[in-house]
Amino acid sequence: MTVKALFWDIGGVLLTNGWDREQRAQVLASFGLDAAEFTERHKLAAPELELGRMTLAEYMDQTVFYEPRDFTPAEFRAAMEAVSQPHPESLALARELSAGIRMYALNNEGRDLNEYRIATCGLQEFLLAFFTSCYLGVLKPNPAIYRLGLSFAGVRPEEAVMIDDRAQNVQAARSVGMHAVQFRDAAGLRAELAALGVGRV
Missing domain, CATH: 1.10.150.240 (Putative phosphatase; domain 2)
Incomplete structure (x- = not known):
């Protein structure tokens, strides 16, 4: 089935961790x-x-x-x-991919830091919505947060990819039927997404 949406963790993927x-x-x-x-x-x-x-x-x-x-x-x-700093290679890849697929954030963060990081790094320019623990009232790796994100985005689990740097969160996403990629670097992520048909020319 065609992948229709990407769900991005923020800390450790697009930016440094917020308050780890x-x-x-x-x-x-x-x-x-x-x-x-x-x-x-x-x-x-x-x-x-x-x-x-x-x-x-x-x-x-x-x-x-x-x-x-x-x-x-x-x-x-x-x-x-x-201490919140961007990961330039990841941000560049995300901006590039956003031209061809719907993208959302799915992350754990407090409201104040989350909104600071979104505004400072321009994440709202390429992410359509922020399914963050502080708004949804549930934390990763609880499978409920992935189901909520999928429901709000209007996609089936098999139509979505979760990108996260933590193995436990990747496993939780897979447990609800999502594709999931454990982030290590932007080049590796590009290759794994291409294998799923995302961003492939």
Whole structure:
């Protein structure tokens, strides 16, 4: 069956991860924060953030600003945003493919960072909609988020490809009947999509 839609993860595929372990370590070190203490608080708050039930300001209040600091929430937020960087090769490929196929985001992210990343990197220019955990209230790798994305896009599982850098998320997409490609680099992704008939000249 012809592939009619691509679903893209954002962090680790189109952009660097938004607020994953590496990004957190970098920002915490720059502010001299205790990583172990932060991590314990983060574990409790992060799911609520990514499910859209907590704002970024509330998350920072619980994980960082529960005691006086010598820096401001605005400064900490700016540092969080600054670690988001594009993957130019992936973005170029996505823009190229968007001319011939419908494309959507399907990702886990809190609302504030998600909207910052979309606007800053121009993702709305080639992705038709953003099926993000903070809007849908469910996280990958729960199969429900893939079924919701398919339903909103109006495509059958066998007509869709999920692109994700995490093996568990790839397996979850396949469990609902989608094609799925584990992203490693743009050249490899191009080849795997071509094998599925996407972007082939």
